[in-house]
Amino acid sequence: MATEKAVVLLSGGLDSATALAIARAEGYHCYALSIDYGQRHNAELQAAKRVADAGNVVEHKVLRLDLRGIGGSALTDQDIDVPRHPAIGIPVTYVPARNTIFLSLALGWAEVLCAWDIFLGANAVDYSGYPDCRPEFVRAFEQLANLATRAAVEQRGRFRILTPLMQMSKAEIIRTGSKLGVDYSLTVSCYAADERGLACGVCDSCRLRARGFHEAEISDPTPYRC
Amino acid sequence: MATEKAVVLLSGGLDSATALAIARAEGYHCYALSIDYGQRHNAELQAAKRVADAGNVVEHKVLRLDLRGIGGSALTDQDIDVPRHPAIGIPVTYVPARNTIFLSLALGWAEVLCAWDIFLGANAVDYSGYPDCRPEFVRAFEQLANLATRAAVEQRGRFRILTPLMQMSKAEIIRTGSKLGVDYSLTVSCYAADERGLACGVCDSCRLRARGFHEAEISDPTPYRC
Numbered sequence: 173m174a175t176e177k178a179v180v181l182l183s184g185g186l187d188s189a190t191a192l193a194i195a196r197a198e199g200y201h202c203y204a205l206s207i208d209y210g211q212r213h214n215a216e217l218q219a220a221k222r223v224a225d226a227g228n229v230v231e232h233k234v235l236r237l238d239l240r241g242i243g244g245s246a247l248t249d250q251d252i253d254v255p256r257h258p259a260i261g262i263p264v265t266y267v268p269a270r271n272t273i274f275l276s277l278a279l280g281w282a283e284v285l286c287a288w289d290i291f292l293g294a295n296a297v298d299y300s301g302y303p304d305c306r307p308e309f310v311r312a313f314e315q316l317a318n319l320a321t322r323a324a325v326e327q328r329g330r331f332r333i334l335t336p337l338m339q340m341s342k343a344e345i346i347r348t349g350s351k352l353g354v355d356y357s358l359t360v361s362c363y364a365a366d367e368r369g370l371a372c373g374v375c376d377s378c379r380l381r382a383r384g385f386h387e388a389e390i391s392d393p394t395p396y397r398c
Numbered sequence: 399m400a401t402e403k404a405v406v407l408l409s410g411g412l413d414s415a416t417a418l419a420i421a422r423a424e425g426y427h428c429y430a431l432s433i434d435y436g437q438r439h440n441a442e443l444q445a446a447k448r449v450a451d452a453g454n455v456v457e458h459k460v461l462r463l464d465l466r467g468i469g470g471s472a473l474t475d476q477d478i479d480v481p482r483h484p485a486i487g488i489p490v491t492y493v494p495a496r497n498t499i500f501l502s503l504a505l506g507w508a509e510v511l512c513a514w515d516i517f518l519g520a521n522a523v524d525y526s527g528y529p530d531c532r533p534e535f536v537r538a539f540e541q542l543a544n545l546a547t548r549a550a551v552e553q554r555g556r557f558r559i560l561t562p563l564m565q566m567s568k569a570e571i572i573r574t575g576s577k578l579g580v581d582y583s584l585t586v587s588c589y590a591a592d593e594r595g596l597a598c599g600v601c602d603s604c605r606l607r608a609r610g611f612h613e614a615e616i617s618d619p620t621p622y623r624c
Contacts, residue, residue, distance in 0.1 A: 237463045242503070244510035262548045269506035272546045276502045277468070280495035284470035302548075309545045316538040320498045320530045322488045 177201045177287035178334075179278045182232070184219030185361045186381055187293035187337055190349035192227045194336045195291045197352050203285055204232040205278050209267075210240040212247050212254070215369035219360040226358060235277055244268045247363060254364045256374045262301050263376060265363050271304035272313070275333065279317050288329045291336070298342035298380050310335050342384025350390055357393035370397040403427045403513035404560075405504045408458070410445030411587045412607055413519035413563055416575035418453045420562045421517045423578050429511060430458040431504050435493075436466040438473050438480070441595040445586040452584060461503055470494045473589060480590045482600045488527050489602060491589055497530035498539070501559065505543050514555045517562070524568035524606050536561050568610025576616055583619035596623040 178200035180192045195202050204227070206220040217234065224232035239248045245267040246252040252264055271294065278290045294305040303309060310333050317331040318324040324331060337345050349356065361381045362371035371378050373396045385392035404426035408414045421428050430453070432446040443460065450458035465474045471493040472478040478490055497520065504516045520531040529535060536559050543557040544550040550557060563571050575582065587607045588597035597604050599622045611618035 233467060235463070235467050237461070239506070241459060241461050242506045242510055244506070261552060266548050267506075268509040268548070269502050269543075269546055272505060272542065273499070273502040276495050276499040280465070280468045280470070280493075280499060283494040284468055303551045304546045306545070309542070312538070312542040312545050316498065316535070316542050317495075319532070319535045319538050320495060322492050322494070322529055325529045326487060 175199055175201070176289060177203060177285050178289040178291055179203045179205055179282045179285065179287050180229070180291040181274055181278050181293070182206050182220045182224060183293070184216040184223060184359060185293070185377075186349070186356055186359045186384075187295055187345060189223045189227070189354050189356070189359045190345050190352075191291045191293035191337060192223065192229070193349055193352040193354045196227060200289065202227065202229045203281065203287065204229040205281055206232065206234045207274055207277065208234050208236045210238040210248055212250070212364065215360045215365040215367060219358060219369060222358040226355060233281065237273070237277075239267065239270075242268060254375050258376060262303065265300060265376065266302050269304070271302075271309070275313050279321065279331065282331065283321050283323045286323070289332050289334055291334050293337055294335045295337045295340065295342075295345065297340060298384060300376050300380075307335070307338055310338070341387070342380055343387035346384050346388040346390055350388075357395070361394075366397060370395050372397060401425055401427070402515060403429060403511050404515040404517055405429050405431055405508045405511065405513050406455070406517040407500055407504055407519070408432050408446045408450060409519070410442040410449060410585060411519070412575070412582060412585045413521055413571060415449045415453070415580050415582070415585045416571050416578075417517045417519035417563060418449065418455070419575050419578040419580045422453060426515065428453065428455045429507065429513065430455040431507055432458065432460045433500055433503065434460050434462045436464040436474055438476070438590065441586045441591040441593060445584060445595060448584040452581060459507065463499070463503075465493065465496075468494060480601050484602060488529065491526060491602065492528050495530070497528075497535070501539050505547065505557065508557065509547050509549045512549070515558050515560055517560045519563055520561045521563045521566065521571065523566060524610060526602050526606075533561070533564055536564070567613070568606055569613035572610050572614040572616055576614075583621070587620075592623060596621050598623060
């Protein structure tokens, strides 16, 4: 049982809410980090606040970094529509370098907090095919973190990027979180959620989520628009 | 001679101004990226604008990301003084994970621009000992970039982090830039520059810079406060 600090990247979606619950169950003192990056689905950030409150985190920090200045994704550029059908290859909802950027910010905060462990709700089973959700990406970031920082150079610790969901199906994630008491009605996964947090039901993220609840045989609490 | 696009991280200091001049001399179409991270020495950003204008960049983007929310450095926390004497070990002017964060943002923009090359003015000779200026850090980031991105997975290119100053002394950097026409009076290196861009003359960065001009036998155009 850990009694250490951990930084948990918290988007407000189903996966990161589960990762937070796992970190808490393992005994970590959790510091949740959300990024207000100009995402189309801003309801996600409201969800992150609800999840952080329900998860008894020590602190929930929201950093503002407007990635609309970079664009290149349906999530940060209003001129690119969120697809209503599965894509061939990596979909346009991919945000360039997003997890690299988010993990970098988590690393900076972890260093200030003297925390060595960073939780990321990445999953490489029921996912959208994003390259920065794969185990080889996570391992490469971990290696980088231990070269990049004063803490790693001057102290004896090593940073770890913990991805407890990596090899789980969406149904397994939902079962795990449900056992740990995660209230999934607080979370928002939809790429095109409206300001009330109501989900579209047709985007890639909605479909993966709905299928997960169905396969887990757990009632789906997601509020849909229609 | 390259005719490709490159993203150049431009702080407004002496090193990044030289890296930009080298990229231009190699024929790159340069896209300069500066980060307004709440740095104490905001005069740096004004310098970055001047350097970008003088360097004929295609575009100069300034992204706002307030790292004061993370703190942990004399450059982002007003409660930590900029030292007036050399430090033992890595000094308090180290900003947690700064180059990791900045390279991540450069990578995101490079991906959108279809640029494969990113210039970073890192130097491991006359420097403050920051871990994220070392060659092994740069190589690790390059490896990460080629796992993290859709461009690297779906296309045949590879991202490169180019650090032409890495093995140069400060005097060599200044001689190189001077030959390429860099106007160093436009740049600000001081960690404690005032709002007019006047340098303190005593911080680590000022001392390295002054010694560089002296050793290069080039007249130092730095405006000092006293």
